Every structure is written in structure tokens, then in C-alpha cells.
Amino acid sequence: MDLGDIRSRIETLKKIAEELRSMSDELPALQRNTIRILAGIKMLELNFSEPADL
Numbered sequence: 001m002d003l004g005d006i007r008s009r010i011e012t013l014k015k016i017a018e019e020l021r022s023m024s025d026e027l028p029a030l031q032r033n034t035i036r037i038l039a040g041i042k043m044l045e046l047n048f049s050e051p052a053d054l
Contacts, residue, residue, distance in 0.1 A: 006048050014041045 017037045024031035 003048060007045075010041060010044045010048060014038065014045075017041060 017034050021031060021034035021038070024034060
């Protein structure tokens, strides 16, 4: 797997988590967990970003 593929998959994860969070208005557990998931995804983004992206 190359870095571009990893970044693409991370972006897909982020999109799905954001879609779930947008559906979580009446589901507090879903909202809390998607916020945690997005925090983990942010760490992945930081780990796999190019130095020029920072």
C-alpha cells in the first residue's frame, strides 16, 4: 500500500464518521462515539500527512 492509498482510505473513514455524526441528533451514544472516532482519524491524518501539508 502506498501513502496516497492510505490517505484516501483515511479520508473515506472521516467522511463516513462525519455522516454518522450528522445522524446522531437524538442518539447521544452515537454522537459521543463518532466524536471519539473523528479524534482518532485526526491522529491518523497527522501521522500520514506530508511534511509540506503541515
